[in-house]
Amino acid sequence: MESAFASASAITDQRQKIEQYKLILSTVIASNDVSQAKKFIDHVDSLTMESAFASASAITDQRQKIEQYKLILSTVIASNDVSQAKKFIDHVLSDDVPLVVSRQLLQTFAQELGRLEPEAQKEIGHYILNQIQPRVVSFEEQVLIIREKVADLYESEQQWSKAAQMLSGIDLDSAMRVIDDTFRLSKCVKIASLYLEDDDAVNAEAFINKASFLVSNSQNEALNWTYKVCYARILDLKRKFLEAALRYYDISQIEKRQIGDEVINEEALEQALSAAVTCTILAAAGPQRSRVLATLYKIDRMELRLEVVDLRLPLDRFQPGSLLLSPLSFLLLSIKSRVRERTAESNTDPTHTPVSCRVVSTRVLCPKVPSPCNTGYFFCELYSQLLTGHAFGLETLAMLLAEYLTYVRTWLELVFKADYFLQLKHWTLLQDERCSKLKIYPILQKVYLERILRKPEIDAFAEELKAHQKALLPDNFTVLDRAMIEHNLLSASKLYTNISFDELGTLLGIAPHKAEKIASRMIYEDRMRGSIDQVEAVIHFEDDTEELQQWDQQIVGLCQALNDVLDSMAKKGLSIPV
Incomplete structure (x- = not known):
């Protein structure tokens, strides 16, 4: 077939060339071979495309040349033929077409890309980006449109990471065109949110860090809101639970119910508050967590x-x-x-x-x-x-x-x-009454009141957690296990003056040596006050209220009592000496 096509193409006389192609066609039909028929059609199409390109290239007037190419492009788009589209791209990017014309044609192609079938859009979009890459500086506007359209297609198919990767190829620091900070911020936040849909905190953090340099000067409330949500989710995924809790709580306290075009409903705020409670419970037990618990609970x-x-x-x-x-x-x-x-x-x-x-x-x-x-x-x-x-x-x-x-x-x-x-x-x-309506409020109450949590309560709480909040850690404890063990250990320190390693291990449901290791780490990090006697295998707990604080409290109590006496004297009409 290839040799027959080559010999037919070499004929200069138009009539003889047509007769030769008719002979090839009769041979294809007689063979009843589908593959040969497809090759014949592709070859004829290529001849048609080449002649169309040749006639368009021969036009000297630039406006007419562009209009002729647009007619060819409309035919290619209507055919939904990927091979013809690729040939059009190759020709437009060749040296036969001036750069000014190429830009306009690619701009039109990029805008019309959505008319193709989804799979054709993705294949042609990737093909254009690959072909443009050596000269990408000359086609930045066209690349932007193509990447946004292909990313939207991936997003509609819930291929979040692919959509994010497509958008991340946009040059936001280009010196060839003017880009305002709002556009940069919107793209960084969008890419981060797409990565977060696949729980990819590493890539999301890279773009949210870029956004952090822009958000301080942003007047776009909708973008600022999305940035806060993304940042809180990143902290959550990276298991920085206390910081994430503060961010979620801040989001839950927003007073506006309309931010830009987005309506903030009560359900979204309750979800943020619930996330704040969850992250606080999972945070490392200690004074800092106690303060946040008090805020959420009271x-x-x-x-x-x-x-x-x-x-x-x-x-x-x-x-x-x-x-x-x-x-x-x-x-x-x-x-x-x-x-x-x-x-x-x-x-x-x-x-x-x-x-x-x-x-x-x-x-x-x-x-x-x-x-x-x-x-x-x-x-x-x-x-x-x-x-x-x-x-x-x-x-x-x-x-x-x-x-x-x-x-x-x-x-x-x-x-x-x-x-x-x-x-x-x-x-x-x-008081914030919304917390009492949350499904996880009972465990929040017990954690705040420093009560020891039992397995049924922990299992019920685990059903509300996400996968990364139950991930297995290097010490063979899950994130939830470690948080609950540390909480129960801190609660035990309020109940016991001292306790042996064996009894503590039984209380926590772990081996004694593991209980000792966790207790020593909490004491070292100033999250629990106490000392360990390894000879006697006993942990001694200390009261976290220092003597000076006790003294201050006694003075406060004395002043309050004195104030009560003065109030009582005033009510009875007794004179108060000054």
Whole structure:
């Protein structure tokens, strides 16, 4: 067949050439061979395409040339023939076609690509990208359109990683065309979200890290929202559960229900809150997790109303029962000393989220803490006690205000440069009722109350977990197993003064030497207070409330008792000496 085609093609006389092809056709029909018939059709099509290309190339007027090529392209698209499409691409990218014409034709081809069958789209799309690669700088706009169309096709087929790989080939740092930061951010976030659909945290993190440099200046709320969700999921997949919990919790507290074109329903926010609870339970047991647990279990936000009071005024100007009737020297000293301590520590503190503050009038300030999980996370242990409800009194609140002062620098002047004090006028604790409606609320309650969890409870919780949250670790424990063992060990430290390795192993359901190893790691990492006597094979637990804290609590209790006495005297009409 090939030799017959070659001899027919070599004939210069048109009539003789047609007669020769008719002879070849009669031979093909007589043979009844389908493969030979297909070869004959392909050869004739190629002759037709070549003659069409030759006639288009011969046109000197550029506008007419482009129109002629577009007619050929429409024929190729209508035929849905991959081989003809490839021949068209090869010709357009050859030296016979000027670059200006090639760009316009490829632009049109890229826009019309969606008219082909899905499999043809993918094959031709990949073929174009491969053929363009040596000259990709000259066809960046066309490459962008083709990659987006093929990626959309992969996404519709739920081939998430292939869609992400297709989009990742877009040059977002090109110097040949102007690309704004919003476009870069949208592509980075889109690629990251596609990788996350396949639980590929490594590749997703690479693109979300690129997005992190752009999101701070972004005014697109929808993109910023998607970025936050992706970042939380990446932390979750990488088993940075405590950080993921903080991100999920922040997402669950969003007040808007319409972000761009996306409607945020209550179900999505509840899923974020549930994810925050799950990640907190799976996080390493210790003080940091306890603070986040307290936030999820107990408090949504705290609102304080404060008023600037001039201490130089006579004390009898204030009504009985006010905050200022507590020992002034103690309160003022507590605030000033704590502000100095926190100011000195500010250079070594981790990154924090400042408390938002607004001025209601010249004399009244209203700070609002929308998320204690963020602002209170790096505060002193006293704040943790406040959240968990252990040391809840006016003096404790006064010292808590000192924590706020160190993060709102404009207030420092009120404390140090004038004899002013902040009088507590109103405070409110608002609980997040959504947590109590979650399916995993019972285990959250037990974890928060530091109760030992039994196997049926753990098994019920495991049914709500994702695959990566039950993955097997190098020590042959799953992620869930390790979290539950550490939690039960920390709970046991609240119940026992000391315990033997054997008894601890029985309590935790693991071998004694493994229980010792886990306990030693928790003590070393300051997640549990205690010491290990390896000679006696006993673990001694220590109370995490230090003597100084106990002393402070006794002082707070004394001040509260004194305040109660003064209130009682005022109600009975007794005079209060100043």
